[in-house]
Amino acid sequence: MSIETVENSVPAMPNPLNAxxxxxxxxxxxxxxxxIVLIAIWATYVKVSGVPPYILPSPFAVAGALVSDWGTLSxxxxxxxxxxxxxxxxxxIGGVGFAIFLVQSRWIEIAFYPLAVILQVTPIVAxxxxxxxxxxxxxxxxxxxxxxxxxxxILSNMVQGLKSVDHNLINLFELYGASRWQTLLYLKLPxxxxxxxxxxxxxxxxxxxxxxxxxxxxxxxxxxxxLAFRLLEAQYRMNIPRLFAALFMLSMLGVAIFAITSFxxxxxxxxxxxxxxxxxx
Numbered sequence: 001m002s003i004e005t006v007e008n009s010v011p012a013m014p015n016p017l018n019a020x021x022x023x024x025x026x027x028x029x030x031x032x033x034x035x036i037v038l039i040a041i042w043a044t045y046v047k048v049s050g051v052p053p054y055i056l057p058s059p060f061a062v063a064g065a066l067v068s069d070w071g072t073l074s075x076x077x078x079x080x081x082x083x084x085x086x087x088x089x090x091x092x093i094g095g096v097g098f099a100i101f102l103v104q105s106r107w108i109e110i111a112f113y114p115l116a117v118i119l120q121v122t123p124i125v126a127x128x129x130x131x132x133x134x135x136x137x138x139x140x141x142x143x144x145x146x147x148x149x150x151x152x153x154i155l156s157n158m159v160q161g162l163k164s165v166d167h168n169l170i171n172l173f174e175l176y177g178a179s180r181w182q183t184l185l186y187l188k189l190p191x192x193x194x195x196x197x198x199x200x201x202x203x204x205x206x207x208x209x210x211x212x213x214x215x216x217x218x219x220x221x222x223x224x225x226x227l228a229f230r231l232l233e234a235q236y237r238m239n240i241p242r243l244f245a246a247l248f249m250l251s252m253l254g255v256a257i258f259a260i261t262s263f264x265x266x267x268x269x270x271x272x273x274x275x276x277x278x279x280x281x
Contacts, residue, residue: 073246077249080226084211095152099154100162120148153199153206154202165188166191201258
């Protein structure tokens with residue numbers, strides 16, 4: 001058998017770059033096709049059944065409302081987005097800071113962690129009237145409500161991450177005479193990073209939900225109101241296409257938040273953590 005025959009009989013190795021591109025194309029194409037099919041079924045059902053638009057509008061009516069009412073809905077979208085991201089930023093700072101405080105001593109954790117649990121399990125709708133009474137403005141009250149909901153997942157994940165450090169590595173740091181803050185900075189915080197990223201993704205979605213629910217509970221209205229008020233306004237006026245358009249904007253905002261937090265998580269973990277590394281076999 002000649003060398004040329006042997007070379008021709010060896011199967012070609014798959015190109016990992018082409019496989020990655022094909023996987024990315026499938027991840028984009030399949031959800032897009034599924035959404036198009038669902039919209040087509042929706043439009044067909046509305047046309048065939050003759051259901052009135054004040055019960056179920058067609059996708060074209062919703063798109064028209066999104067365009068015609070953009071001047072009304074876009075400022076509300078900005079208000080909801082601002083409250084969501086501000087509350088998420090505060091929850092990140094407060095959750096990480098309080099988690100570091102809790103893990104410094106077992107007695108501190110026993111004393112203060114139940115207080116955080118009580119705040120988490122108390123429905124935000126139940127305490128929002130009190131927050132509205134004591135807060136200096138409605139916007140501050142909405143920000144506090146959204147912060148309280150997003151705070152606990154970040155705190156809980158961060159505490160679990162800080163307590164999940166390999167004890168052998170902690171002993172090694174103690175052996176080399178590292179201080180408590182050096183151990184925290186160079187060992188515990190990097191080890192807790194995957195847990196923090198999980199809390200970030202969860203907290204991002206919950207901050208948006210809490211911002212909408214808090215606005216429902218507060219009953220805020222006027223030019224400075226968010227999309228929750230526009231939803232209620234469209235419902236009261238039986239303007240269902242606008243209601244669907246506001247729901248679409250909220251959904252897209254939630255998708256954007258999830259995409260941003262997922263990208264941040266991937267950017268932080270894809271080079272070293274097992275959850276983001278591709279399997280070789």
